[in-house]
Amino acid sequence: MEKVEEQKRMLLIGESAPDFETDTTHGPIKFSEWANDSWVILFSHPADFTPVCTTEFIGFAEIFPELEKRNVKLIGLSIDSLYSHIAWVRTIKEKMGVDIPFPIIEDLSMDVAKKYGMIHPAQSGTSAVRAVFFIDPEFKLRALIYYPLSNGRSMPEILRIIDAFQTSDKHKVATPANWEPGKEVIVPPPKTQADAEKRLAEGFDCKDWFFCKKRI
Numbered sequence: 001m002e003k004v005e006e007q008k009r010m011l012l013i014g015e016s017a018p019d020f021e022t023d024t025t026h027g028p029i030k031f032s033e034w035a036n037d038s039w040v041i042l043f044s045h046p047a048d049f050t051p052v053c054t055t056e057f058i059g060f061a062e063i064f065p066e067l068e069k070r071n072v073k074l075i076g077l078s079i080d081s082l083y084s085h086i087a088w089v090r091t092i093k094e095k096m097g098v099d100i101p102f103p104i105i106e107d108l109s110m111d112v113a114k115k116y117g118m119i120h121p122a123q124s125g126t127s128a129v130r131a132v133f134f135i136d137p138e139f140k141l142r143a144l145i146y147y148p149l150s151n152g153r154s155m156p157e158i159l160r161i162i163d164a165f166q167t168s169d170k171h172k173v174a175t176p177a178n179w180e181p182g183k184e185v186i187v188p189p190p191k192t193q194a195d196a197e198k199r200l201a202e203g204f205d206c207k208d209w210f211f212c213k214k215r216i
Contacts, residue, residue: 002141010117012173013128017042018115023092026103034138038161039072040135044118044128046149048080048088058098058154070162071137071139077105077112078128123149134161136169170214184213 019032045053065093092098113119118128130147164175173185189210190196197207204212
């Protein structure tokens, strides 16, 4: 019973990412050492040799150079064997002309999938849902996104989230809804009455003392 409860527990933003050792298409890794103080996107897909997953792998391959520019490592996972992963990667290269440059985790035991809450029994007890985990250089979970088996992910949104995190960390700001690089960011609201009085005279684009934007 204790083990089942552990598997059902959802990971929370701000927690340390669970570590693990596993085999991948690029060789064996210890996850925390492989991350090596970089940002990491760990994602799961339901199964190799399936149409939606194939489009996603092509999409991830397309944004891979942009992720590298942002110091982001990318790694995939499904509950398939290493041999299945290798064969599928070779098929994508042969049939679609796309190289898959990132490693894929073998997880036949579902050990990693259970640690990360990738198994949602209402969807499938033997396949991982489409999950995306954003992990920062301190090995902390910054965001988690889940999609059902039927619908593929948006690659521009994945890049946008990374850009938002890195902008917030660097400039100590927040990003508004639908923010994209180059748009205004939100200045943290003042925490004292005196600071609130000063805020409107600080040169920001303010709608009120608590809601100010600026360009960076």
